Amino acid sequence: MRIAMIGSGYVGLVSGACLADFGHEVVCIDKDPEKIAALNEGRMPIYEPGLDALVAENVRQKRLAFSTDLKPAVAGAQAVFIAVGTPSRRGDGFADLSYVYAAARAIAEALTGYAVVVTKSTVPVGTGDEVERILREARPDLDVGVASNPEFLREGAAIGDFKRPDRIVIGAEDARAAAVMQEVYRPLYLNQAPILFTGRRTAELTKYAANAFLATKITFINEIADLVGTGDEVERILREARPDLDVGVASNPEFLREGAAIGDFKRPDRIVIGAEDARAAAVMQEVYRPLYLNQAPILFTGRRTAELTKYAANAFLATKITFINEIADLCEQVGANVQEVARGIGLDNRIGGKFLHAGPGYGGSCFPKDTLALVKTAQDYGTPVRIVETVVAVNDQRKRAMARKVIAACGGSVRGKRVALLGLTFKPNTDDMRDAPSLSIIAGLQDAGARIVAYDPEGMEQARPLLQGVDYAEDAYACAEGADALVIVTEWNAFRALDLARLKATMAAPVLVDLRNVYASADAEQHGFAYAGIGVA
Template sequence: MKIAMIGSGYVGLVSGACFADFGHVVACVDKDPDKIAALEAGRIPIFEPGLDTLVADNVRQGRLTFSTNLPQAVAGADAVFIAVGTPSRRGDGFADLSYVHAAAREIGQALTGYAVVVTKSTVPVGTGDEVERIIREVRPEAEVAVVSNPEFLREGAAIADFKRPDRIVIGAEGAREAEVMREIYRPLYLNQAPILVTGRRTAELTKYAANAFLATKITFINEIADLCEQVGANVQEVARGIGLDNRIGAKFLHAGPGYGGSCFPKDILALVKT
C-alpha cells in the first residue's frame, strides 16, 4: 500500500520505517528542509537503536523516501498518517493541536481519491472529529475516513515495540477503513498481534488511559518507598511481593525520582484537562 507519514519526528520516522519494512511504499514528510536533507543523506536526527540500519535498508529497496512536498506524498496514498507534535500549551496545559489541524487542512487540499487519514499523534478525545470536519471543510467532496491509531512506543525499544506490540488499537467508525488498517498491519496480524478495533473516541482515550495508569503505578510505588523509609521496610521486596500478583504485574514498580520524559507529564495533564 502507499502511505504518507506527515511528520518525521520520533513517532513518524520510526513508524514510517517500520511500515516500509512491512513492504509498504512510504513517504515521510516534514516541513523542515534541513531534517529532510539529513535523512536523505542517511543522517538520523534521533537516537534509536537499529533505526539507522532500518532506514538505510528500506531507502535502498525504494520503499522509503523523504520529502517536504506534502501534496505529492498524499496524492494517491491509501493512508495518510498524522504524526506531528502535540506539545502542552503554555499557560493552560492543554494539548496544542495547531500542528494537527494544519496537517489536516493540507491533507484535505491534497487528496486525490479515497484515503484513510490516521491520527498517530497523541491527541485529546474528539480530535478525530475535528480532523474530519477540517478536511470536509476544505474538500467537501472528499472520499475520506478518519481513524485513530495511537502509538505505544518506548524510547530505546521503539522498533521492537512496533514490530512486536502488546496490541494494536484502531479507532474506526466504519468497516472499510478498518479493513484498510488491518491490511496495513497485516504482517503483525499474521504474527498474532492482538488488534483491537474500537470507536474513534475510545481509541483516543485508550492512549491517555494507558499512560495515566502507568504513571499511577510509578507514583504509587514512590509513595510506598516513602512509607518503607518510615517503618524500616524494603521497597524492592515490597515491589516484588506485589508485582508477582498477576493482577498487578512487576513492570513500572521501580521506586525512583518519579515519572518524566516527553510523554507522561504532557499526557497526564492533557487527560486532566479533557
C-alpha cells in the same frame, strides 16, 4: 500499500521506517528542509538503536522516501498518517493541536481519491472528530475515512515495540476505514499481534489512559519507597515476657482471594517471608518445602519489608480498580467504551488486564481496611501516600454515586418506587458483606425514598443484620417482580445468563442498571430495556 507519513520526528520516522520494512511504499513528509536533507543523506535526527540501518535498507530498496512536498506524497496514498507534535500549550497545559489541524487542512487539499487519514500523534478525545470536520469542510466532496491509531513506542525499544507489539489499537467509525487499517497491519498477523478495533474516541482515550496508569504506577512505588516498616512489636512483647526465650520472629503475609483461597495457597504467585536471621528463614523454608514441586517463588526479605509488601500489594490493586472506575466516568462523558479502553491498556504487559473491570467500587475484608491502615501508617511516619489517600476517598464517594446513577436511570426520582438489587456481597463466590458497595447503594436509594428488594445466592443471611427495611427474594426473577428498576451489583454467575424477556415481563418498568457490565447494552435494549452500564455512553 502507498502510505504518507506527515511528520518525521520520533513517532513518524520510526513508524514510517517500520511500515516500509513491512513492504509498504512510504513517504515521510516534514516541513523542515534541513531535517529532510539530513535524512536523504542517511543522517538520523534522533538516536534510536537500529533506526539508521533500518532507514538505510528501506531507502535502498526504494520503499522509503523523504520529502518536504506534501501534495505528491498524499495524492494516491491509501493511508495518510498524522504524526506531528502535540506539545503542551503554554499557559494552560492543554495539548497544542495546531500542527494536527494544519496537517488535516493540507491533506484535504492534496487527496485525489479515497484514503484513510490516521491520527498517530497522541491527541485528546474528540480530535478525530475535529479532523474529520476540517476535511469535510475544506472538501465537501471528499471521499475519506478518519481513524485513530495511537502509538505505544518506548524510546530505546521503539523498533521492537512497533514490530512485536503487545497490541495495536485502531479506532474507526466505519468498516471501510477499518479494512484499510487492517491491511496496513496485515504483516503483523504472523506475529499474532492482537488488533483491537474500537470507536475513534475510545482509541484516543486508550493512549492517555495507558500513560496515566504507568505514571500512577511509578508514583505509587515512589511513595511506598519513602515509607519504612511498622516496627517489631511482636518480638518486643515476646522478649519482654520471657527474656530467656529462644525464638525467631518472621512475617509471612497471606495473599488469598475470597472464593479462590485454597487454590491461591496451594498454587501461589509468590510466597513472601520476612526474617531477620538465617535460622528463622530455614524453618520457614521447610514449612513451604512442599510447594517447591510447583516452583512457587519464595521471596526472602527483611521482616519490615514483608509486612509492607502485603499493604502495598492491596493498595496497588485498589488503585488499579479506582483508576479504571474514574476512566469509566470519563468514558461516559466523552462517548468512549471503558471495556475497550481496559482491554487496550491491559494488553500492555507493563499494566496487565487484571483488576481493570469498572464497577461500583471495591469492598471486602482487605482493600478498605489495608488501604486505610497504609494511609495512617504513612502519616505516622511523615511520608504521606497521597495516591492511596485519594484512592480511599474516591472509592468511598463512588459507592454512594452508584445510588445516584440508579436514580438518574429511573428518571430522576425513586420515591415510592420498587428497586430490585441482584447481588449484595462485595464480590461473587463469597458471603462476605464487609464494606460491600451494596450497603452504600441501598442506603442512598432508601434515603431517596425507594423500596428495596434484594437477592444474593450466598450473602442474604450476613446482610440481614446490616440492612434495615429490605425485603429478600428467593431468586433473581422473584426479586425483579413488580420492580421499577433492576440493579446488578455483584456479578454472580447466576446473573450472567438471565432470561431478559422473562425479566421484562415481570417488571413494572423495564429499567436495567448494570453496575458490572454483565450485559451488552445492545442485547438489553433489543429486549426492550432502558439500559445503563458503567463507562459506556
